[in-house]
């Protein structure tokens with residue numbers, strides 16, 4: 001009986017969502033961004049690379065077994081660009097919704113065009129990147145028009161290169177109990193599990209129980225996958241996505257669903273134990289005070305105790321930040337904790353996994369300028385530590 005009542009509330013809330021959509025109809029419909037064929041990737045410090053262009057240098061250095069991976073974050077429809085992202089910031093400066101939408105569209109366009117062109121240019125020299133990892137804050141609030149804009153621009157593979165999403169605080173934290181009937185959080189969770197299943201053939205860590213029209217979903221919602229050498233299929237890098245942060249926990253109810261998000265640590269421990277043969281890159285969204293020191297120590301314990309070989313930890317959230325934030329010494333090896341960059345800052349990371357994939361020597365931070373040019377910086381990543 002109670003479930004029937006809940007289902008009726010669900011129908012009312014669906015009607016409410018339709019009204020919300022009508023209100024937001026004045027936002028012009030998002031059109032897919034064209035990827036330009038030409039785009040310049042220029043070294044920030046050209047003297048340090050003997051006058052070789054970035055693409056030339058990479059195409060001569062990369063071996064057949066090497067592979068590239070792209071990392072970014074915070075597509076965050078609709079959010080303003082960072083103040084230091086010059087060309088985006090000077091588009092408009094008033095505190096209006098129109099200005100925010102304009103900047104968010106511009107920064108997403110610039111990022112998508114730079115990443116798309118990089119994929120095409122690396123593919124042309126036989127090194128098409130494997131995937132684009134987006135480390136959370138896909139939307140600003142999980143509203144329908146925001147999610148729709150994200151889907152239009154980022155779901156479509158570029159030359160077959162697919163997007164692997166994570167969820168951030170703007171998708172599944174800030175909007176909980178602060179959005180009509182939790183539509184926003186429910187929308188983002190449903191989208192996430194459905195995209196993973198349909199587009200990537202991945203099931204995140206959760207179980208679902210149904211009672212008439214009501215469904216309960218519980219788990220860490222973390223997931224992982226391997227990218228392997230094209231010359232040796234047993235040589236791989238294991239990628240992990242933990243969403244907001246490793247110990248984030250929250251439960252919330254939507255009229256016809258309940259979501260229980262658990263800490264990822266238990267799942268992570270099992271996942272690492274099952275993948276000890278491959279070095280690992282761990283992704284999540286925020287590495288800040290919301291992920292407190294005791295929780296960081298618990299996380300560090302998990303990634304230190306499995307005989308695992310952690311290569312890097314990558315996150316987003318701080319829109320102006322890119323590159324190494326910190327270094328942890330784990331089992332005698334340096335593990336960099338790195339910002340993936342963000343769309344509002346028009347920054348992203350490119351990593352070439354080389355040789356036996358057991359160390360990181362080729363990590364690049366890229367800044368898309370908005371003038372059909374992207375500035376590339378090679379990052380120095382320490383490998384040993386004590």
Ligand SMILES: [Zn+2]
Nearest residue numbers: 137168169317
């Ligand atoms: Zn965030």
Ligand SMILES: [Zn+2]
Nearest residue numbers: 074076137317
């Ligand atoms: Zn963000």
